[in-house]
Amino acid sequence: MTATIGSVSLLASLALALWGIAAPLLGARTGRQGFFASARHAILGQFALVTLASFALIYALVTTDFSIKYVAMNTTRATPVYYRVTGLWGALEGSLLLWEWILIIFSGLVAWSYRDRHRELMPWVMMVFSAVSAFFLSVMAFASNPFDGVFPVPPDGRGLNPLLEDANMLTHPPLLYTGFVGLTVPYAFAMAALITGKLDEAWVVTTRRWTIAAWFFLTLGNLVGAWWSYHVLGWGGYWAWDPVENAAFMPWLPATAFLHSIQVQERRRMLKAWNLSLIIVAFSLTIFGTFLTRSGILSSIHAFSSGPVGAVFLGFLGLVVVGSFGLLAWRADRLRGQPELDSVVSRESAFLLNNVVLVSALFTIFLGTVFPLLSEAVAGVKVSVGAPYFNWITTPLFLALVFLMGVGPLIAWRKASRDNLQRNFLWPAGLSLAVGLALFAWRVRDFWPLLALTLGAFVALTIVFDTAMAVRARRELAREQVPVALATLVRRNQRRYGGFIVHLGVVLVVLGITGSMSASVEREATLKAGEALTIDRFQIRFEGLKASEQPTHLRVEGLFRVSNNGREIGLLNPTLKYFPTQQSPIGRAVFRSTLTEDLYLILSGFSQVGREEVTLKALVRPLLAWIWLGGVVITVGTLVSLWPFRPRPAREA
Amino acid sequence: MTTGRSDSARRSVRPLLLAGLLGLWVAMPPLVLAQPDLDEQVRLVAAQLRCPVCQNLSVADSPSEMAREMRGVIREQLQAGKTVEEIKAYFLSKYGDWILLSPRPRGLSLLVWIGPFAAAAAGIAVAVLAVRRWARRARARERPAGDPALVARVRQDAFSPDAEVQAKDPERLSPLELERETLYAALREFEFDYRSGKLSSADYEALREEYEHRAALVLGELERVRLSPVPQAPVPGSPAPAQPAAQAVPPRRRWRLVTAGVFLLAFGLSLGYFLSQSLRPRMGEQDTLTGDFLTGTGPGGIAPRSWSPERNVATLLASGRAAYERQDWRAAIDAFKQALALDPGNAEAHTFLGLILLAAGHGDDALRPVERALAKDPGYPLALWAKGVVLFEAKEDYAGAIAAWESLMARNLPPADADQVAQMLTEARKRLAAQAARPSRAAMAAATITGTVSLAPSLRPEVPVGAALFIIARRGDGPPLAVKRIADPVLPVSFSLGPEDRMLRGVPFEGEVTLLAQLKRDGKAGPPADGDLEGRAAGPVKVGRRDVEIVLDRAH
Amino acid sequence: MAWRRFLIVLAVVGPLLALLAYGFTRNPREIPSPLRGKPAPPFTLTLFDGSTLRLEDLRGKVVFLNFWASWCPPCRAEARTLEAAWQKYKDREVVFLGIDIQDTEEDARTFLREFGITYPNGRDPSGKIAIDYGVWGLPETFFIDREGRITYKHVGGIGWQSITAKLEEALRGIVSSQEGKGDYRQIR
Structure with missing residues (x-):
């Protein structure tokens, strides 16, 4: 029953999405306003139906309705309720549904906020939303339906990937998806501007706040992702320049460039084509990221399911890039202006340089990410492009950005x-x-x-x-x-x-x-009970092992008494979790975080033959906590810039 | 910002100071760094090598056995006095370029080393050239001259308190009004930048004058529009108002648009179609992603999307087997059921139905169809094999499994199959022996504690769904020795705690233990939370006791 | 004009998409070996019977070198075939040699007994020989010709036909142009 409701509402909203594409075209042809209104209603209808479908899947997950294959694959009877809910984005089909849901929430918000404004742009904005939505809906309807049944109904489900059983599962994917999907708003307005030829600053000014919000979610999503891999993957790092991480980070670069260069456009009506290109690139990269993580063409440390949808995403990516840039090429004549600057040294120039550096960084990371493919295809040599390369090559670029960040406030707009x-x-x-x-x-x-x-x-x-x-x-x-x-x-x-x-x-x-x-220290040692490892100022004494049974797994903890320069600071217990479904244990590192440094302990292995013995890896990583504090400050800054201090002016004022 | 002598003197000294500091910063002597110790050197080398067995980690970060062995090799070679480059070359000669996490700058890989810098340099060059051209264009343009009266009005309007408010809602303004607001905003910005010391007074005056005049021109234009209902004429320096798109597109253009749309759609569809035809999900870690569509290799190929109703039993069986192989149980069951509809006694179909039930976790029901197949054809090898598997896996009836497989071995099997059956037979015999060797019931009982857990009458029995009862045996105050978890218990409940409940293999379950029962509302092990109940057995309990009573008498 | 720009867009995007589509035909986890055609790295192996064996001492004979572990299912699958091939070739100046990696001695011995393996086998407890040969999957088989040159490498379970064909080639000193691939397990 749940499956039927879900499938039917997905199919119905697909039909609505297709209508949402057709209606503005018909409206433009016949000149009847009714078609335009109907495009908006199509979005609102999809909003209702997709929300229904999402709740249907959540309901099925919470009630462990194993007749749905997705539920059977991603929950068990023993899974706690909140992980059952997060199962919604624990695997491919559900994450598609979540994406679609966020997309349609954004579309609905846009449709509602501008219900009586932008009469010219809005039908086409709605059309772009419907088109993107139609793609995701048809992937779900034809390639990987989250409501597919399984027969015979298994007595118990298989459960979430144990790595995903983490509190961050509640935050990271939704944040990142919101950031990705949020970029659809400026993209849709940009496309509408290109289609109508109404290429003034209206679309930029309108989507400014949306873009800031999307940028913020993207930033936070990436930071939370780094935090997650720092404390779950248990290798002591937070960023590995892994293809999947790059895929999530790459849209951030053109989005940041866009946020800066639209300020130039707002003031001087120049860089129009550039801004349009940036937002097209940013949006395309969100699709590219999804393609990369779902296709399995590059190997990654992060847990992702690969499936046949990779190819479909590639097709859509091609469609988006060729279509958007084709539209841009078609309108290029109208975009040509007579750009002027009052002075060579001005904040405009600084922003332009910042854009160049950001796009260079994007080019570098993109090239590095796909280079293994290029090398194998062209030269027949299988190479790896990993952290040492990226660290080396992006450091100058990012430091140049930091420098420009400092220069910006010093230079006046227009003329210094x-x-x-x-x-x-x-x-x-x-x-x-x-x-x-x-x-x-x-x-x-x-x-x-x-x-x-x-x-x-x-x-x-x-x-x-x-x-x-x-x-x-x-x-x-x-x-x-x-x-x-x-x-x-x-x-x-x-x-x-x-x-x-x-x-x-x-x-x-x-x-x-x-x-x-630059200043982290690492030590690895095998310890018997009572023995200690010294790293930096810390002494870590092994006190024994403890085993306990959890609802889904067995855990073995090592107990370590830690002292700082002889002063005891507490007991840390890095853990190995043994899941019945997994062959090798999953480590859970623990760390003690202070403003000056993080002490990070990883239990690499233990033996109980004879005396208890553990292999412990300890890392001291100075100043690491400031990364997360930076995230908090960024949040505050975004709130300051978006906070509605002053009520919007009355409608007809 | 007065210019006195002391000020100008200071002005000439300050940049010198700055240059001095900068010089000092750049010239800071690269002090001799302490030589990193061996551990650190190993880590530095290992961080540059990719672990061959991990998804995407360096040898330094990987917890795998292989990476540990590789770190050992690095350590040995460092101790033997090899340089970092020599060690990298060694691994390169064994695993190829793949092992290096940053590609060697040669051949095509030069691209990743040069490309970024070339791109950045080209980008900066283009930006600088563009900026200079744009600045030159502004200088070449003649200064605008607006009506002095309007200029005065600009000065007044730009700084009036509602001006800023109006600018907040640009969506409702005409292009001319938008232009006016942009210029006003610029004027306010100059004012502020001047006051906060970012603009010199000369620059400020010049800029303000220019923008005031430009705004005055726009105001004039606005006046003209308001007075005469003639369509707006574009103002120099402001963009032409956009035309409504629908009318602007001439018929020929529309054709192009349609063609482009059709092309795009066809492009996307064909890309999607061919790619999805050429691919299938990986069946396992070792499988490649492509089917035989692109490369002509690999097993399987594309799974049939929909089953076509052929009326031929052989075809049905083949498609059922294919569906079974790719674990599409529903399609497999459909195919075999249809085959049975045509040929009710088909042994293969019956057997496969049994195997599917087993694979889907319904081992109890799996034997029936297999027996049906054997009733039809007692010597049918597949059914014999399946019977053995069902008995072995679902029923733990190893003797039965051995009997089935032995009668299978008696037939003439292909050598590969015979090998596998032989392997399974050895395993079954081993398990049978283990089963027989398992301690007798009495011996088991001697190592087990049994008893009941009940609820103190003073406490209200509220057991939420999902709660669990934990019975924990400890030695003294040590870590849990054995734990039993009873989900959704109905109190009073009887329990048994034996060696199979031990937390750690190898620690014997014997002697005296303390027993603790905890009713956890959230069903998870761990410290008790609000609303959880707890009770202890009186005094230490000797392993082997049969009648332990624990009363849950403490609420948290 | 617009069409020309559109073609430029296609010219940039097309190859990029083609490259990404090409990615589907690759398995990113496979590591091609640079050792084919190169001299086989020398090693000294302590056999399970206690004697030691040096690879150099086998110069003049063709060596069939197999890396395995008792926990790896494809190794079990190919074990009988390897023994049968050894029986066929042992009189033809061919030496079969097994190297057990990432395993315990006890498990390894049980494995050898279970499959009745008679050709020499030894353990590589530190994994140094395996690293010397760039092993990343199990089982992995190297064919070494009389001059001590690696003529062929096969990752994963190997079949009778490949064994015989590649041994004949190695006997004649022919270096294969490609690696072979079968069902394999990633080592630990």
């Missing part, structure tokens, strides 16, 4: 006067160089970490100086106290100061990455 620039540069640059020298004198001796930290200080200082100057100007202008002046500034320039806070968050992330990559 050399004198003022020099004066504004002086203090932040001087102070950050002093910081660099001090760090060198202390103990940071390698070039790249030192450069990263110096640049980080530079960014933070320019932001502080710029804000201080603005506060001073504000005080002169309005005779306000400092806090009031600051509040007024933030309220009046939400995007600017929200952006500053986000930049500070990025600096914290850079700080964390620099510390944890």
Whole structure:
């Protein structure tokens, strides 16, 4: 029954989606407004039906309805309820449904928010949404239906991949999907602008907030993903430049470039074709990412199911790229303007450079990710492109970005006067160089970490100086106290100061990455009970093993008493989990996180023959916690820039 | 921002200071780093090698046995005085380029080393050239000159308090009004940048004048539009208002559009079709992804999408077998049932139905169809084999399985099959022996504690669905020795705790233990939470006792 | 003009899609060996009967070198075939040699007894020989000709036909142009 409801509503919304594509075309042909309204209704109808289907699958998962194959594969009777719910995105079919659901929620929100605005653009926006939705719905209807039955009905299900039984399963996939899908909003508006030829700034201004939101979810999704792999995969790292990670990260780069360059377009009506290309690339990369993770053409440490849908995604990717850029090519004549700049040295130029660096980084990562295929196809040599390469080659690019992040606030829009620039540069640059020298004198001796930290200080200082100057100007202008002046500034320039806070968050992330990559220490030892391992300032004494039975697995914990310079700081218990469905155990590392460093323990193995004995790997990774704090700061910054401080003006004001 | 002598002096000193600091920063002597110890050196080399058995980890990070052995080899070679490059070359000669996590810069791989820098350099060059051209274009353009009265109005309007509010809702503005708002915003930005010290007064004056005049021109245009209902004429410097698309497309263009659409659709469909035809899901880790469509190799190929109703028993059986192979139980059952409809006594179909039931986890019902097949043809090898498998796996009746397989061995089997049956026979005999050797019931009882868990009358029996009762045996206060989990218990409940409940193999279950019963509402092991019940057996319990009573008498 | 731009788009996107589609025909986990046609890395192996054996001492004979482990199902599957082939070739200047990796001695001995294997076998407890031969799957078989050159490598279970054909080639010193592949297990 549940399966029937789900399948039927998916098929019905597919029909609606197809109608949603056809209606605006008919409307444009016949000139009847009714067709345009109908395109919007098609979206709202899909919203209702897909929501129904999603709830049907969730219901089936929660009630362990094993007559549905997806449920049988991804839950067991012993699975706790919340993991049953997360089973919705635990495997291919369900994650497609989740994607479609988020997409249609976004579409519904857009349809509702602009129900009486953008009369020209909206029908085509709706059409693009319907087209994307139609693709996902037909994949589900014809290639991998989440409501497929299984016969005979098994007595118990197979259960989620044990690696996915983690609290982050609740956050990471939905966040990342929301980020991916959120990019569909600016993409749909861009396509609508291209189709109608209404290529002014309206679509940019309208989708600005949507893009910021999507960018934020993308950022957070990636950070939470890094956090997840840090504490679950148990190798002590958080980012491996794995194809799957690259796939999730790549859309972030054009999205970031887009966020910056639309500010130039808003002010100067230039870079139109560039911005359209960026958003097309960003959207295509979300499809590319899905293709990569579902096709199994590259191997990855992350758990993903591969299936026949990879090919279908490739077809859709081709369709999107060729179609969008074809449309762009068709409209190129209208996009040609007479771009002007008041001065070579201006924030516009800085943003342009930032775009170049971001796109270069994208090119680098894309090339590195697909290069094994290229090498095998062209030269017949099977190569690997992994972390050492990416670290080496992207470090200069990302540091250039950090530098530009610092330069941006110092330069005025439109024109920078050399004198003022020099004066504004002086203090932040001087102070950050002093910081660099001090760090060198202390103990940071390698070039790249030192450069990263110096640049980080530079960014933070320019932001502080710029804000201080603005506060001073504000005080002169309005005779306000400092806090009031600051509040007024933030309220009046939400995007600017929200952006500053986000930049500070990025600096914290850079700080964390620099510390944890350049100064981490690692030790591995085999210990008998009572023996200790010393790493950095820490002494780790092995106290014994403990085994316990969990609902889905057996776990063996090693108990380690940890002391810092002789002062005891507690008991850590890295764990190995034995799942009946898995051949090898799954480790769960534990770590003690402080602002100065993380102590990370991995139980590599144990033996109980004779005396208890364990193999322990310990890592000390300095400053790592700042990455997550950076994520918090980025969240705050995004909230500041999106917060509706002032009510929107009355409709007809 | 007055310009006094001291100020200008300071101005010339400051950049020098800055340059000095920068020089110092760059020239910082590369101090001699402490030589990393051997562990660290091993890690550094291992981090550059890809672990051959993992999905995508370096030898340094991988927990696999292979990676550990490889780290051992690296350590030995380092101790033998080899350089990092020599060690990398060694692994390269064994596993090829695949083993290096960053490709050697030669041949095609040069592309990944040069490409990014070339792209960045080209991008920066293009950007710089473009910026200079755009700036030159702005300088070459003549200054706009607006009506002085309107300029004054611009000054007033741009800084009026509602101006900013209006700019917030740009969607409702005409292109001209939008242009006006953009210019106003620019004027406000200059003002602010000037005040916060980012613009010099000269630049500020120049920019402000230009933008004020441009805004004045736009205002003039707006006035004209308001006075005369003539369609708007484009203003120099502002984009032409967009035409409605539908009318703008001439018939020839529309044809092109249709052709392009048809082409795109055909392109996408054919791509999707051919790719999905050429592929099938990997059956296992070792399987390749392609079928025989692209490469002409590999087993299987494409699974038939829908079953076509052929009326031929042989075809039905073949398609059933194929469906069985790819574990599509429903299709397999359909095919075999249809075969049985045509030929009710078909032994193969009966046997396969039994095997499907077994594979799907219904081992109890699997024997019946197999017996049916054997009733039809007592010597049918497949059915004999299946009977053995069902007895072996589902019923643990090893003697029965051995009997079935032995009568199978008596027939003339192909050598490969005979090998497999022989293997299974050895295994079954082993298990039979183990079964026989298993301690007798009495011996089992001696190593088991049995008893009942009941609820104290003072506590209300509220056992939510999903709760579980844990009976935990400890030695003293040590870790749990044995744990029994009873899901959804109905109290009072009887239990037995024996060697099979031990947490760790190898630790004997004997002597005296303390017994604790916990009713956990969430069904999971772990410390008790609110609402969980607990009870202990009085005093230590000797393994082998039969009548232990535990009363759940403590609520959390 | 628009058409020309459209063609440019196709020219950029087309090859990219083709490349990604090509990815479907590859298995990213397979590692091609650079050892084919190269001299076989020397080693000294302690056999299960306690004696030692040096690969160099077998120069002048063709060596059939098989890496295996008792826990690997395809190794079990091919074991009888290997023994039968050994019986056929042992008088023709061919030596069969088994190397047990990632295994316990007890399990390995049980395996040899179970399949009645008579050709020499030894253990490689530190995995050094396996790394020397670039082993990544199990079983893996190397054919070494009289000059001590590797003529053929087969990953995964090997069949009777391949064994005989490749042994004949190795006897004549012919280096195969490709690797062979059968059902294999990733080593641990």
